[in-house]
Amino acid sequence: MTSLQGRILTPTGWQDGKIDFDASITKINQASLPQNAAYIVPGFIDVHVHGGGGFDTMDGISGIRGMADFHVKHGTTGLLATTITNPWNNVITALTNAKSVMLEPSRGARVLGVHLEGPFVSPQRLGAQPNFVVDPTPERVQEVLAFDVIRVVTIAPEQPHALEACEMFARAGVRVSIGHSVASIEQVQAAIEIVKSVGGFSSGTHLFNAMGGLEGRNPGIVGAILANPEVWAEVILDGHHVHFLNFKAAYLAKVERLMLITDAMRAAGMPEGKYDLGGQMAHVRDGTARLENGSLAGSLLTMDRAVQNAVLAGMSLKTAIALASSHPARYLGLSKKGSLKPGNDADIVVLDDQLEVQAVFVDGIQVA
Numbered sequence: 001m002t003s004l005q006g007r008i009l010t011p012t013g014w015q016d017g018k019i020d021f022d023a024s025i026t027k028i029n030q031a032s033l034p035q036n037a038a039y040i041v042p043g044f045i046d047v048h049v050h051g052g053g054g055f056d057t058m059d060g061i062s063g064i065r066g067m068a069d070f071h072v073k074h075g076t077t078g079l080l081a082t083t084i085t086n087p088w089n090n091v092i093t094a095l096t097n098a099k100s101v102m103l104e105p106s107r108g109a110r111v112l113g114v115h116l117e118g119p120f121v122s123p124q125r126l127g128a129q130p131n132f133v134v135d136p137t138p139e140r141v142q143e144v145l146a147f148d149v150i151r152v153v154t155i156a157p158e159q160p161h162a163l164e165a166c167e168m169f170a171r172a173g174v175r176v177s178i179g180h181s182v183a184s185i186e187q188v189q190a191a192i193e194i195v196k197s198v199g200g201f202s203s204g205t206h207l208f209n210a211m212g213g214l215e216g217r218n219p220g221i222v223g224a225i226l227a228n229p230e231v232w233a234e235v236i237l238d239g240h241h242v243h244f245l246n247f248k249a250a251y252l253a254k255v256e257r258l259m260l261i262t263d264a265m266r267a268a269g270m271p272e273g274k275y276d277l278g279g280q281m282a283h284v285r286d287g288t289a290r291l292e293n294g295s296l297a298g299s300l301l302t303m304d305r306a307v308q309n310a311v312l313a314g315m316s317l318k319t320a321i322a323l324a325s326s327h328p329a330r331y332l333g334l335s336k337k338g339s340l341k342p343g344n345d346a347d348i349v350v351l352d353d354q355l356e357v358q359a360v361f362v363d364g365i366q367v368a
């Protein structure tokens, strides 16, 4: 049994007190605290992260373990190992590897599944994805679903077979996230409708990035995601991908359905230089990773920094934390994660008053 004292973020708000836990939280009691007591908050859940600390999902088992070990130091207690568009066999290998890491006891962030980002995207809106796009035929969708590791799929609804694929993924419980797309508003609406019709959940992959813009007479993908209240959205709040005002606008539209993600690539937490991203060279300097052509190539973000940025953008700390914990937990349907209350998993982050990570617990075990 472990006990921590501090300002605890519970589902009903901040509470000065003591939290007791083993693998699960057993008790939260009131207690008086000193002035500079630490913040005790739910562990962060990153539904879109490619790598970090020099490691990448596509590197193999050690790559997935390595990035989970890196991100846990920044408060991420659960993540979806995120693939990149690559030759089909590499994608299949990544799913196999993620499955074995998910089954082993972990000392890093828990790998909760896979976010399949590509190859079911548009060749016209690749961003930093290399062009190994294939159509989401029923055969391919069945092949990847058979691994039972995919929790989120990014899909461009205008691709051949995409609507059929949206339905298959949604029926299998996979969140269908629209992105890397040049879809018309009608195509986006059709995807949202088909997912809803089978009881599924849809989202927008890194809202504002790789999906065109919103204009007065053309709402585009951004407008469709903002206007449909049941649709979730991810935001990369690193100060480079999305303007803070757009983040606030997205929050006002989505409220409980907005999530902070990192979309981090392997250079997160590493020195400036050149790094591989899905077989392409990314140049890392001044806080960004870019391909030769200038495209942003993922981010160098970590979830602790994303939360700090949300506060800088004007969110309360409580909201900033929720965007990184309870919202993604609800999105993924993880009822025992994302909030601190008795019975929930003891995935806990301790932050100082500068919001720097002091300690991290996964399933009650201190890992950072």
Ligand SMILES: [Zn+2]
Binding pocket: 117, 127, 180, 206, 210
């Ligand atoms: Zn992307």
